[in-house]
Amino acid sequence: xxxxxTLTAETNAMGARAKKAAGVLxxxxxxxxxAALRAAAKKIAAQKDEILRANAQEIEAAKQAGKPDAFxxxxxxxxxxxxxxxxxxxxxxxxxxxxxxxLAEWDRPNGLKISRVATPIGVIAxxxxxxxxxxxxxxxxCLKSGNAAILRGGxxxxxxxxxxxxxxxxGLCASGLPEDALQLVQTxxxxxxxxxxxxxDGQIDLVIPRGGKSLVKRVQDDARVAVLSHLDGICHVYVxxxxxxxxxVAITVNSKMRRPGVCGAxxxxxxxxxxxxxxxxxxxxxxxxxxxxLRGDAAIRVIDPSVSPASEEDWHAEYLAPILSVAVVDGxxxxxxxxxxxxxxxxxxxxxxxxxxxxxFLSQVGSAIVLHNASTQYADGGEFGLGAEIxxxxxxxxxxxxxxxxxxxxxxxxxxxxGQVRP
Amino acid sequence: xxxxxTLTAETNAMGARAKKAAGVLxxxxxxxxxAALRAAAKKIAAQKDEILRANAQEIEAAKQAGKPDAFxxxxxxxxxxxxxxxxxxxxxxxxxxxxxxxLAEWDRPNGLKISRVATPIGVIAxxxxxxxxxxxxxxxxCLKSGNAAILRGGxxxxxxxxxxxxxxxxGLCASGLPEDALQLVQTxxxxxxxxxxxxxDGQIDLVIPRGGKSLVKRVQDDARVAVLSHLDGICHVYVxxxxxxxxxVAITVNSKMRRPGVCGAxxxxxxxxxxxxxxxxxxxxxxxxxxxxLRGDAAIRVIDPSVSPASEEDWHAEYLAPILSVAVVDGxxxxxxxxxxxxxxxxxxxxxxxxxxxxxFLSQVGSAIVLHNASTQYADGGEFGLGAEIxxxxxxxxxxxxxxxxxxxxxxxxxxxxGQVRP
Numbered sequence: 001x002x003x004x005x006t007l008t009a010e011t012n013a014m015g016a017r018a019k020k021a022a023g024v025l026x027x028x029x030x031x032x033x034x035a036a037l038r039a040a041a042k043k044i045a046a047q048k049d050e051i052l053r054a055n056a057q058e059i060e061a062a063k064q065a066g067k068p069d070a071f072x073x074x075x076x077x078x079x080x081x082x083x084x085x086x087x088x089x090x091x092x093x094x095x096x097x098x099x100x101x102x103l104a105e106w107d108r109p110n111g112l113k114i115s116r117v118a119t120p121i122g123v124i125a126x127x128x129x130x131x132x133x134x135x136x137x138x139x140x141x142c143l144k145s146g147n148a149a150i151l152r153g154g155x156x157x158x159x160x161x162x163x164x165x166x167x168x169x170x171g172l173c174a175s176g177l178p179e180d181a182l183q184l185v186q187t188x189x190x191x192x193x194x195x196x197x198x199x200x201d202g203q204i205d206l207v208i209p210r211g212g213k214s215l216v217k218r219v220q221d222d223a224r225v226a227v228l229s230h231l232d233g234i235c236h237v238y239v240x241x242x243x244x245x246x247x248x249v250a251i252t253v254n255s256k257m258r259r260p261g262v263c264g265a266x267x268x269x270x271x272x273x274x275x276x277x278x279x280x281x282x283x284x285x286x287x288x289x290x291x292x293x294l295r296g297d298a299a300i301r302v303i304d305p306s307v308s309p310a311s312e313e314d315w316h317a318e319y320l321a322p323i324l325s326v327a328v329v330d331g332x333x334x335x336x337x338x339x340x341x342x343x344x345x346x347x348x349x350x351x352x353x354x355x356x357x358x359x360x361f362l363s364q365v366g367s368a369i370v371l372h373n374a375s376t377q378y379a380d381g382g383e384f385g386l387g388a389e390i391x392x393x394x395x396x397x398x399x400x401x402x403x404x405x406x407x408x409x410x411x412x413x414x415x416x417x418x419g420q421v422r423p
Numbered sequence: 424x425x426x427x428x429t430l431t432a433e434t435n436a437m438g439a440r441a442k443k444a445a446g447v448l449x450x451x452x453x454x455x456x457x458a459a460l461r462a463a464a465k466k467i468a469a470q471k472d473e474i475l476r477a478n479a480q481e482i483e484a485a486k487q488a489g490k491p492d493a494f495x496x497x498x499x500x501x502x503x504x505x506x507x508x509x510x511x512x513x514x515x516x517x518x519x520x521x522x523x524x525x526l527a528e529w530d531r532p533n534g535l536k537i538s539r540v541a542t543p544i545g546v547i548a549x550x551x552x553x554x555x556x557x558x559x560x561x562x563x564x565c566l567k568s569g570n571a572a573i574l575r576g577g578x579x580x581x582x583x584x585x586x587x588x589x590x591x592x593x594g595l596c597a598s599g600l601p602e603d604a605l606q607l608v609q610t611x612x613x614x615x616x617x618x619x620x621x622x623x624d625g626q627i628d629l630v631i632p633r634g635g636k637s638l639v640k641r642v643q644d645d646a647r648v649a650v651l652s653h654l655d656g657i658c659h660v661y662v663x664x665x666x667x668x669x670x671x672v673a674i675t676v677n678s679k680m681r682r683p684g685v686c687g688a689x690x691x692x693x694x695x696x697x698x699x700x701x702x703x704x705x706x707x708x709x710x711x712x713x714x715x716x717l718r719g720d721a722a723i724r725v726i727d728p729s730v731s732p733a734s735e736e737d738w739h740a741e742y743l744a745p746i747l748s749v750a751v752v753d754g755x756x757x758x759x760x761x762x763x764x765x766x767x768x769x770x771x772x773x774x775x776x777x778x779x780x781x782x783x784f785l786s787q788v789g790s791a792i793v794l795h796n797a798s799t800q801y802a803d804g805g806e807f808g809l810g811a812e813i814x815x816x817x818x819x820x821x822x823x824x825x826x827x828x829x830x831x832x833x834x835x836x837x838x839x840x841x842g843q844v845r846p
Contacts, residue, residue: 023763027787108808112797119789121819205819226649226820247842254844340446362837364450366542374535374840383845384836385531396544396628397649398821401836413807413824414785417797419670421677422806 007191014150014183015200018123021180022148026120030097032175037140040171041089044136047167048082054159055132062156075130075157085136085164088388092140095387098406099146113416118409120146122205125196126390127219129211130154135164138210139182141390143172145408148181150204152196154211155188162186193218199225208403210391213318228403230368230394232318232344233263235376238335238361239283240352241274247373248279248351249286254375255349257290261320263392264347264369264379268315268325270335276328277303292322299328315342332357336364343367345394347379368393368400430614437573437606438623441546444603445571449543453520455598460563463594464512467559470590471505477582478555485579498553498580508559508587511811515563518810521829522569536839541832543569545628548619549813550642552634553577558587561633562605564813566595568831571604573627575619577634578611585609616641622648631826633814636741651826653791653817655741655767656686658799661758661784662706663775664697670796671702671774672709677798678772680713684743686815687770687792687802691738691748693758699751700726715745722751738765755780759787766790768817770802791816791823 025033044051055077062072077085098118105115124147126138135151142149153161165184172179185192196204197219206226209219216231237255239248255266271280280303287294295314296307307326314325315338329335332350339348349371350361358372369379379401381389386404393399399407448456467474478500485495500508521541528538547570549561558574565572576584588607595602608615619627620642629649632642639654660678662671678689694703703726710717718737719730730749737748738761752758755773762771772794773784781795792802792815802824804812809827816822822830 023789026789106808108806112801112806114807122789226818244842250842250844258845358839362839366446366449366545367835369836369838371838372840374838374843375845377845378535378838378840378843383531383535384537385529395649396833398833400834410819410821411823412790413792415792415794415797415801416781416785417795417801419667419673420797420801421673422681422798422800 004191007187007189008195011185011192011195012201012203014185015123015203017180018148018150018183019203021178022120022122024178025143025146025148025181026099028146028177032177033097033143033146034093036143036171036175036177037089037093038171039174040136040140040168041086043167043170044082044086044089044164047163048079051082051160051163052077052079054163055157058157058160067156071130075132075160077132077160081133085133088137089140092144092388092405095144095405098144098409103411110420111418112420115414116411117414118406119412121408121410123148123150123203124408125150125152125204125207127152127193127196127207127209127211127215128154129215130156131210132157132160132164134210135161135184136168137388138208138390139165139168141388141405141408143181145405147408150183150185150196152185152193158188194222197223197225208390226398228391228393228395228399230263230344230346230392233265233346233392234268234316234318234342234344235264235266235347235379236268236270236335236339236343236349237266237376238270238329238332238339238348238350239272239279240332240350240354240357241272242354242357243275243279243351244353245279245282249282251349251351251373251375252283253286253290255377256287256324257292257322258375258377260322262377264377265320266324266349266376267317267319268327268342270327270329270338271300272335273299273328273330276300280304287324290322292324294324294326296326297328300326318344332361336361339365339367346392347371347376349374349376427614430610430612431618434608434615434618435624435626437608438546438626440603441571441573441606442626444601445543445545447601448566448569448571448604449522451569451600455600456520456566456569457516459566459594459598459600460512460516461594462597463559463563463591464509466590466593467505467509467512467587470586471502474505474583474586475500475502477586478580481580481583490579494553498555498583500555500583504556508556511560512563515567515811515828518567518828521567521832526834533843534841535843538837539834540837541829542835544831544833546571546573546626547831548573548575548627548630550575550616550619550630550632550634550638551577552638553579555580555583555587557633558584558607559591560811561631561813562588562591564811564828564831566604568828570831573606573608573619575608575616581611617645620646620648631813649821651814651816651818651822653686653767653769653815656688656769656815657691657739657741657765657767658687658689658770658802659691659693659758659762659766659772660689660799661693661752661755661762661771661773662695662702663755663773663777663780664695665777665780666698666702666774667776668702668705672705674772674774674796674798675706676709676713678800679710679747680715680745681798681800683745685800687800688743689747689772689799690740690742691750691765693750693752693761694723695758696722696751696753699723703727710747713745715747717747717749719749720751723749741767755784759784762788762790769815770794770799772797772799
């Protein structure tokens, strides 16, 4: 066989093993799954030195290859980060099992009892970049939800990933679960990603990309199976005429500046024209003193000529940096119209004391997450109380917003009868 | 412009109009939607003669073109079928509005109140064959769930579809809703289907095929957007050693023979080897007297040599005809193993008086619908109490089993705060 067909055979075999493991995993007890997660945490703690040694070598190689500091930082593990990874495993183990939940039940006049019960999806592929913690987090969330996982991480951290993955497999083994419930793609051949996106002969049920925009875009464009993901987080804060000024300042600054690089960070501030000239000075002062660059439309530059002009591209920009675009809009309707034009469907917030206006905004904005009087940076599975998240989804189907273990389940329809036949 | 780019421009414009209408439709009252459905029913009743005349001409043309009788029958409307179409509209209008349902709500320790609220999906394309009632049913279910619909029916009934569609548009108009909430592809150019499957420049959120296997397969293979569908309905009945013999006969015969051509019809009977020789004679007699052809594995042919031999293809076959394949299996585990190998994930039933065995089957079989002591022919939205269905889905994500208006909604996450910012 040539290289391509060898790769296809290997990845398809991986898919077949995953599918078989998923068949077992769907019916194991919560206790077994949780025991595997806890055993994995113990194993990681015990293997700490080996994991950190593998990581240190890869960091050294990345530095020598001239990778940027931010990239190297994402790769890096240290004793504290490893402790965090183990704590996440314990947290996920402590969560309620999402499999088997009765989502709905009803009776029919003919006596049939119908229920919808949460079940695992099957086989989930997670494609990620350089963060080694994803190996553990994604594997753990998939295991908790009864899904087999195929993991494909960045080549720069393949040894770190392998070391963590061996601990996860040891956990599965210790708990008597099929080791193939979790598989790491061992080749760094990029064609393996193509094979996974092709669905491995119908054996992959879902692909989740975790990483930068180019990775997500490739997965969205090329996948022949379902994808849960978000490409952009162009999030908006709208400060209404009935906003409390203090909340307006605090929520705007926090939404933008708490961590400007996360997907839930605000990129655009919309100011109601009725109160823009009153509310802008304190907001601008707070943003500037936090180190934020401001770019605005003509109307805000009339109020404050020191704001630099925003171009059309600014309204489409996910800066992921301390830069904020500012537009003046005509009330909540104007805000909704701007958001519907430019939003990526991720997260938007309104600041107002007027409940009616707030409800109009919450109803009319179609994004995955909409907030009233709270920072957009709450767009996070942990903050939602999901325990752990594998990402944020902005598609229309299946799950929207933070994706945790429960969002990685589907359902089946169970019908209990007493001999009914259809007339 | 050449023909292809003209078509692309036209279909993309259709998508843009649908998206705009969907933005309005997502926020209109239940009353307005229901009034539109009822007005459409009235209009259809008033236009009865014109609709039937258009249909009669198309039936004549199809007959002259040598279309098979079954095809012509699917095309045909008559006063009674039109009455059924109007009754379906009234039924859908009388259903609860699925939009705005609170699917879950919880509070966070920081005071944030989170809720998941059902929202429309957006723009749904329905691609169907010769049944004109789909024009009304699919349009009505999409409208009820707040989605804009783009309909593409078979060319043989385009005039009938157009006549029904004009009545639906009149209903929208009478209720003050955007007419573009429902659009019919007016060209019979098959390239229009390709354009729709391509997503119309990101404006289609979901495609639903309704029709034969070749249509569904084309949609599943070519769609670049999400699809809700089922390709096959290879449904199984398993008669356990603890089955009540009368129920076993009644459920087997009904599952196969009530309507052998529907997707929920059973194609394979699995008999527990512990009781196969006792239970087979009455089941076989009832099936034969109902006119069913029987094909079996070696074990059943030892019990009953008059059964003709089944080949490997038989276990993969969706006969849609009065033919049943029969296999002897080793208890519920053997039944589950057979089903996991050959099932299309649609519907499977167990007949047993042993609750423990039943629960094992209901838990271990992963199909979209699993039944205990009831006919597989209950795999139907109406029988589930969904009111009306647009089809049955056997994929893993979003919705499984009968797809009604509620299954055509998604959700958003609403977060209500009092000024919270993230530490």
